[in-house]
Amino acid sequence: MSYKIFEEYTQTYTQEMKNSYLSILNSVGEDPDRAGIVKTPERAAKAMQFLTQGYEMDPTEILLSAMFPEDYDDMVIVKDIELYSLCEHHMLPFFGKAHIAYIPNGRIVGLSKLPRIVDVFARRLQVQERLTHDILECINQTLQPKGVAVVIEAYHMCMMMRGVQKQNSATTTSGFRGEFKKNETRNEFLRLIGK
Ligand SMILES: Nc1nc2c(ncn2[C@@H]2O[C@H](COP(=O)(O)OP(=O)(O)OP(=O)(O)O)[C@@H](O)[C@H]2O)c(=O)[nH]1
Numbered sequence: 465m466s467y468k469i470f471e472e473y474t475q476t477y478t479q480e481m482k483n484s485y486l487s488i489l490n491s492v493g494e495d496p497d498r499a500g501i502v503k504t505p506e507r508a509a510k511a512m513q514f515l516t517q518g519y520e521m522d523p524t525e526i527l528l529s530a531m532f533p534e535d536y537d538d539m540v541i542v543k544d545i546e547l548y549s550l551c552e553h554h555m556l557p558f559f560g561k562a563h564i565a566y567i568p569n570g571r572i573v574g575l576s577k578l579p580r581i582v583d584v585f586a587r588r589l590q591v592q593e594r595l596t597h598d599i600l601e602c603i604n605q606t607l608q609p610k611g612v613a614v615v616i617e618a619y620h621m622c623m624m625m626r627g628v629q630k631q632n633s634a635t636t637t638s639g640f641r642g643e644f645k646k647n648e649t650r651n652e653f654l655r656l657i658g659k
Pocket residue numbers: 551552553590591592593620622623626627628
């Protein structure tokens with residue numbers, strides 16, 4: 465897509481979202497012309513575009529852009545990667561941390577690319593289980609390591625500020641492929657991330 469077409473597409477999309485937020489303001493009983501919120505439909509549209517920008521990004525391309533041949537074949541762990549996503553049921557935030565490990569199979573990946581792909585998948589409407597598997601499968605299929613593991617711990621605002629209203633219940637999801645299916649390897653990873 466050329467820059468000009470992309471700009472037009474973004475502007476159309478912003479305008480559509482702006483109108484939607486305008487009608488939400490009306491629906492909640494607000495006066496959309498009130499000074500404090502007159503620009504809110506546009507701000508909210510831009511915020512939502514930011515929070516869902518992952519649909520426009522290609523995580524495979526990100527990993528492929530920084531893969532290097534290397535003989536290291538022990539565990540690589542990047543832990544405590546903060547994430548912010550939106551649950552697809554209520555479009556309310558869920559947030560927490562991802563921990564990722566892999567065992568290289570002749571090549572390594574630039575470390576920053578792991579948090580980058582977490583963001584690509586987190587900045588879409590998600591459920592925590594799918595987010596975990598999206599990250600896991602992307603690394604498994606693109607890097608083809610000897611093993612890969614992903615653990616996500618998150619708090620869901622839809623369970624905190626509404627609905628069941630539980631403030632301290634974190635949800636943990638995990639996925640393991642290859643070598644991490646073995647208890648010994650999996651336990652080493654869980655110990656190193658403090659679980
Ligand atoms: N499995 C899973 N469920 C989620 C996630 N985020 C939100 N949910 C749940 O999605 C469910 C949607 O259930 P519904 O009964 O259709 O919606 P609801 O009436 O708003 O449910 P309550 O939240 O219980 O009030 C709720 O149980 C949420 O807690 C997630 O990442 N994974």
